Amino acid sequence: MSLLPEVAELIARARTDLRMGLPVVLQGGGHGALVLAAETLRPARLRDLMALPGQPVLAITARRAETLKARPYDGDLARLPVPPGATPEWVGALADPADDLRHPMKGPLTALRDGSADLHRIALKLAKSARILPAAILAELGDPASFARDHNLTLLPAVHTAAQLDLASPMNAVVSARLPLAVSEAGRLHVFRPADGGEEHYAVEIGRPARDKPVLARLHSACFTGDVLGSLKCDCGPQLHGALTQMGSEGAGILLYLNQEGRGIGLANKMRAYSLQDQGFDTVEANHRLGFEDDERDFRLGAELLQRLGFSQVRLLTNNPAKIAMMEKEGVAVVERVPLKVGENPFNKAYLATKAKKSGHLL
Numbered sequence: 613m614s615l616l617p618e619v620a621e622l623i624a625r626a627r628t629d630l631r632m633g634l635p636v637v638l639q640g641g642g643h644g645a646l647v648l649a650a651e652t653l654r655p656a657r658l659r660d661l662m663a664l665p666g667q668p669v670l671a672i673t674a675r676r677a678e679t680l681k682a683r684p685y686d687g688d689l690a691r692l693p694v695p696p697g698a699t700p701e702w703v704g705a706l707a708d709p710a711d712d713l714r715h716p717m718k719g720p721l722t723a724l725r726d727g728s729a730d731l732h733r734i735a736l737k738l739a740k741s742a743r744i745l746p747a748a749i750l751a752e753l754g755d756p757a758s759f760a761r762d763h764n765l766t767l768l769p770a771v772h773t774a775a776q777l778d779l780a781s782p783m784n785a786v787v788s789a790r791l792p793l794a795v796s797e798a799g800r801l802h803v804f805r806p807a808d809g810g811e812e813h814y815a816v817e818i819g820r821p822a823r824d825k826p827v828l829a830r831l832h833s834a835c836f837t838g839d840v841l842g843s844l845k846c847d848c849g850p851q852l853h854g855a856l857t858q859m860g861s862e863g864a865g866i867l868l869y870l871n872q873e874g875r876g877i878g879l880a881n882k883m884r885a886y887s888l889q890d891q892g893f894d895t896v897e898a899n900h901r902l903g904f905e906d907d908e909r910d911f912r913l914g915a916e917l918l919q920r921l922g923f924s925q926v927r928l929l930t931n932n933p934a935k936i937a938m939m940e941k942e943g944v945a946v947v948e949r950v951p952l953k954v955g956e957n958p959f960n961k962a963y964l965a966t967k968a969k970k971s972g973h974l975l
């Protein structure tokens with residue numbers, strides 16, 4: 613029946629629910645769980661969740677568990693029992709590292725060893741894709757389908773949801789129009805909308821690059837602070853304008869503007885990371901303390917957009933070897949790496965050095 617939502621559509625709904633503090637229900641084989649995001653937890657909802665039979669569990673990523681000195685027995689995550697009488701502040705302090713230095717002693721925290729972590733893993737992936745803190749409370753449900761129906765909540769089939777979350781979403785070309793730019797009057801902007809309801813991405817085409825030859829290309833990840841505000845904490849603004857300028861002077865190029873703000877963690881989380889950087893942590897450590905990997909971006913997206921636009925060979929403007937590797941893996945030949953060393957200043961010197969040292973960026 614085509615009028616029923618598909619799994620990708622249910623996930624899009626669930627992202628919105630979690631961002632707003634509404635629970636969602638996961639249905640596994642013979643069991644299920646009510647899921648509430650830690651970041652958007654409201655006192656009344658925590659109280660009602662605590663009144664359900666069984667002890668709820670706070671799921672955090674292994675990265676966050678490391679900071680909290682909790683054992684991630686499940687490998688990539690840890691499940692912490694929520695003690696009776698736990699408050700939203702208790703949950704917040706475990707999910708959000710903002711006050712870690714002021715209140716370092718949150719434990720001892722004993723993680724669960726027994727039982728399955730499958731639903732918890734899905735809950736954390738959902739939270740990441742909703743661009744909120746990767747931490748969620750789960751309460752077991754005997755009959756998840758009835759619970760979801762009775763409470764008018766989004767019901768997600770666990771196995772299909774897990775599989776869907778790992779897929780790169782198909783992209784729909786929405787529109788393209790002429791856009792004269794300072795770097796070239798022959799500019800054109802293409803808008804792509806992912807079928808999974810995620811953020812739109814853009815391609816800026818300069819001139820009419822031949823589709824059967826290597827094109828000068830840049831995969832630029834959105835950086836509101838650098839691109840728009842001229843932040844000195846990173847090199848994004850100068851890289852964006854440097855790439856466009858080079859394309860303008862060569863007369864041809866393609867710049868993908870990917871809405872993967874903050875290396876895929878979203879602007880709010882990036883600002884949390886900045887606040888940790890002010891406490892002395894570097895860009896990688898800050899991501900880890902928040903519970904994220906160094907880089908949460910999916911570069912399959914860039915390859916897919918290039919192919920959709922008809923390109924299969926690029927001269928890639930980048931210093932990031934991971935971008936090159938992903939292009940090659942996804943079938944876009946990188947015939948040349950074109951270095952993009954611009955915009956170093958006293959405020960971003962340490963940031964760029966950390967990327968070179970810890971993330972393998974080329975100097």
Ligand SMILES: Nc1nc2c(ncn2[C@@H]2O[C@H](COP(=O)(O)OP(=O)(O)OP(=O)(O)O)[C@@H](O)[C@H]2O)c(=O)[nH]1
Pocket residue numbers: 831832833834835836845846848851872873874875876877882885886895899929930931932935967973
């Ligand atoms: N999480 C996090 N993201 C950051 C930080 N500083 C900048 N970013 C984000 O990092 C991304 C920069 O991406 P790119 O310009 O593609 O840089 P890159 O991966 O270093 O690769 P190249 O520039 O191609 O060498 C943007 O999404 C920024 O918002 C930070 O301290 N923490």
Ligand SMILES: [Zn+2]
Pocket residue numbers: 835837838839846847848849
């Ligand atoms: Zn930036």
